[in-house]
Amino acid sequence: MRRFLVIAFAAAFAAALGSAMLELAPSPLDLRIPVAAHLAQSGVSHPVTAVLLNYRGYDTLLEIAVLLLALLGILAVVGKDNPSPPRPAHPVLQTLARLATPSIIVMAVYLLWAGAFRPGGAFQAGALLAAAAVLLHLVGLLPAWSMPRLRLRLGFVIGFVVFLMVSTALLGQGALLKYPAETAGMLILLIESALTLSLALILAGLFLLLSRDQGGA
Amino acid sequence: MSFAFDLLLALALLWSGWRTLTTPRLDQAIVLFIAFGLLMALGWARLSAPDIGLAEAAIGAGLTGALLLDAYGALRQRTEQP
Amino acid sequence: MTGGLLFALTGAALFALGVAGVLLIAHLLRRILAFNLMGSGAFLVLVGLAQRNDVPDPVPQAMVLTGIVVAVAATALALALTRKLHGLTGQIALPEDADD
Numbered sequence: 464m465r466r467f468l469v470i471a472f473a474a475a476f477a478a479a480l481g482s483a484m485l486e487l488a489p490s491p492l493d494l495r496i497p498v499a500a501h502l503a504q505s506g507v508s509h510p511v512t513a514v515l516l517n518y519r520g521y522d523t524l525l526e527i528a529v530l531l532l533a534l535l536g537i538l539a540v541v542g543k544d545n546p547s548p549p550r551p552a553h554p555v556l557q558t559l560a561r562l563a564t565p566s567i568i569v570m571a572v573y574l575l576w577a578g579a580f581r582p583g584g585a586f587q588a589g590a591l592l593a594a595a596a597v598l599l600h601l602v603g604l605l606p607a608w609s610m611p612r613l614r615l616r617l618g619f620v621i622g623f624v625v626f627l628m629v630s631t632a633l634l635g636q637g638a639l640l641k642y643p644a645e646t647a648g649m650l651i652l653l654i655e656s657a658l659t660l661s662l663a664l665i666l667a668g669l670f671l672l673l674s675r676d677q678g679g680a
Numbered sequence: 681m682s683f684a685f686d687l688l689l690a691l692a693l694l695w696s697g698w699r700t701l702t703t704p705r706l707d708q709a710i711v712l713f714i715a716f717g718l719l720m721a722l723g724w725a726r727l728s729a730p731d732i733g734l735a736e737a738a739i740g741a742g743l744t745g746a747l748l749l750d751a752y753g754a755l756r757q758r759t760e761q762p
Numbered sequence: 763m764t765g766g767l768l769f770a771l772t773g774a775a776l777f778a779l780g781v782a783g784v785l786l787i788a789h790l791l792r793r794i795l796a797f798n799l800m801g802s803g804a805f806l807v808l809v810g811l812a813q814r815n816d817v818p819d820p821v822p823q824a825m826v827l828t829g830i831v832v833a834v835a836a837t838a839l840a841l842a843l844t845r846k847l848h849g850l851t852g853q854i855a856l857p858e859d860a861d862d
Contacts, residue, residue: 541842
């Protein structure tokens, strides 16, 4: 009975939402026009990066804060026991992972740099670097992380801290995260580099902190 | 022609999403979810959003899939040898 | 019908599928899968609906990019809690409420 009710409710909801979409009038507010109009002052020429780090920079600032909170939650939940030593994988897999890692790093740096003028940016670069760490862990070359020490903790927070410092230093401009047009490109690159490092460490940490308690409770 | 591809992709998304929730075996469900993530990345490319496509392929399919498979392995290992 | 609208409709269906899954499935790992389907559906609606005339719009695209990263963090936290629950009680499902 409950099953039937839930499915009927979900189907009715999808139908109502879908028919509303089909009826929807064109939006009176087109955000593409202001985005394109201010692109020259934003410091980057790729509109998505301009929205992420300039127009709606506070979204990204709060996002990295949310990621830090999730990491803190995981640190609180997983125990303090020492990680079990990684199980070494087949030598061919290890060699392939060793060969792949440098090209992944080059790719990540390229994506970070390309974000200013074409698809790419801090998120994708950070995710790639995290994927490299996961790959190395899965073939047994990188041990799982236990309670992080000072250097790793600094790495986790550097993206948030740099972003926060830049936004505080620019409060004199009259609005939060309003960059002066002439230095905007440099500031965005600085923030993005710190964000890439933090994102890579946090995303890798989500995996490497969780995967260590394989056996016991 | 391109609309036919979009339609096919939308149906594949719905089907893989449905199978993710209804497959009896959990490991197959997780692999289907990874396939769903890759199809999503393709959908983002069709929506001319390559930024999201890159992130979805790396994070949505890759990292989430690895996290889920790792959790599945840990839970199964603990259930088998308490 | 444009491609953007088609993907928005797909997103609405995926969201409903995810809602039904979250409500009906007791197994927590599967519930996390359903939760991720809900998220993907919402992202598709957000971008697809804004691009229903098939012109790319960078604002929802940037918001969804943020959303994907937050979704993986939420998934990881949920998995950590699930693993802890399993370690403490041996269960992979939440206890049912008495009045359910």
